[in-house]
Amino acid sequence: MSDSKNTRRGFLAASATMAAGLGFVAIAPGIRLIEAASAQGKLASSKVRYGLLIDSNKCKSDCDACVGACATENGIVEKVANPRQRAQWIRKINLVETSTGKTHSLPMMCQHCAKPPCVDVCPTGASFKRADGIVLVDRHICIGCRYCMMACPYKARSFGHQALTTQNPEVPRGQGCVEACTFCVQRVDRGLKPACVEACTNGAMIFGDLNDPNSDIYKRIREVSSRQVRADLKLDTGVRYQGI
Amino acid sequence: MFTPNFRYKEGPAFYLLVAAGGLVAALGVAAAYYMEHMGHIVTNMTNQIPWALPHVFAIFLIISASGVMMVASIGTLFGKNVYKPRARLACLLAIALLAAGLSVIMLDLGRADRLPVALTHLNPTSEFGLNIIFYPTFLTLTSLYLWTLMEPRMNRYSKTVDLANLIWRLMLTTGTGSIFGFIVARQAYGTAVLAPMFIISSFAWGLAIFLIMQRVLYGWSNMTLDLAVLKRMKNLLGIYIGAVFYFVSVYHLTSEYYAKQGDFEHFILIGGGIFPMLYWGGFVLLGTLLPLLLIFHPRIWPKPGAVTTAAVLVIGGALCHLYVLIVGGQAFPMEMFPGMTATSSFYDGAIEHYVPSLPEILLSIGGFGIVFTIAIIGARVLNVLPQDDIAQLKASGSLTD
16 A cells, blocks of 8 residues: 555656756746846846838849848848749838839838837737837747738738748747847847848938937937828837838 | 427438538547647648638637527517527527537647647736637527527516627627737737627628528538528628628728838738638639629529528638738747847748648538537437427517518
């Protein structure tokens, strides 16, 4: 009788150990994420609001250097048979004014809204906004429901339709999760500019802290007339456009 | 006719019905496994149309789950005696429909393996997030209500539980309608009329499913439904069909009124290829006018087959309507730059074309397989078959027009 009790106790103890082990395995990715976020030694500050000013007058319709730089930096180099299933974190849009025929060209990406609809609708909170205004997807808890893709007024998000093997170690991507422009957060946290901005030789993109009076973007946005795309939605976008 | 302790006879019919439903469900699960393994690259869903056929079916099933319970409430809450014996079957169908709808939507997730994440992380501003509360509570209330119906000592609580469930269902379907109602990005959505439209649709679609399953179960049991009972139910279906058509018309007319929506309405109703075809041919003609004719034309009645046909057509029309709303709403390009035409490698400004792939079709239809299998097994093990005491109904005046 006591033997059987001991056996049962042993079994229960082993089960508890296994359960704890499994629990750790389940939680561990989350812990890693927190470590990664603070890897640069400081957390994102709410005093900062990162933004981007794009001058469509300087953006050439035949230039897509920003798109190429984004793909290289973020490892978006996979081959996809159906082009409609290909991820595009940044794309060039060519516009023609219907009444005048005037043309414009500009890059479009996640607008890093202050009130992002993707964050509102995400059932698990995987879509989130950092304190400094950068909108990201936590790929540990994204379940791939694509509600955020339905809700984004800028069609800025892409879905991981297939398994990937060409990721940049600093930029987590994968099958079954939604992804979008991160403002190259891995670079920004190191004090660098996003890859697209650095690649733009026409000077059409200014990146910086919208709250910092000493930043170029802060000054420029007060000198020129700029607009937010779908300003009617009052999402307070971090990306502004000049010249359209 | 009235057999209070009715039980089904053992026979091959039960196993055949379960095998048929199980096969369709199994094909759906196999398709989901294939999609999970290979990724959504094997589907025709894209970055332009991220929600497609599985969402059409899943939303149909979930909405119908809420609506079918009206059959029960009409008896329990509103005191219509004809509907009282139908409450148990309504509960069973509601549970089956909800289980099927949730299965389809969960199996379509990019990371279906992260279901526990969805259950443990709740974003209260998300309609999807709130559904994590809405759906299990609906399931619990419906099960509780079924218990109050089946356990004589609990009978006295059935009205209270059903009232709570009715209120909860109205909230749930409002929430499901608001999944689209709160989307401001696209022209097709972002309107409050979607919530009441989904509620009235749920009544029609739920009743249609009930009528079909009632017919199947009666056929299986070699029983005949009294025509006076059927007449009341088919008349109610007719009223629901008219009400759905009213709300869908209001949705389009209000949208048409705003100049900025004109292009979208033209696309959906006239120039958009498959979408106007599905709207006018599928929803209006086959899903609304023809069922109304079958239900109300004096020369067609009394033919029980006509009512079942009408119910099947209502379901077909519902799927067409949801397809137009969900897929059509995404196929029309988002207008980011009013007054300008846009082109890009990401298909900005372009009308999207979508044809469902085989895995999507199998997963979607698999939902119906799940409903059917659960309903047949449930009807076998539970005493849910509606049985009418016609003499008593006539004596109480419940069958007068």
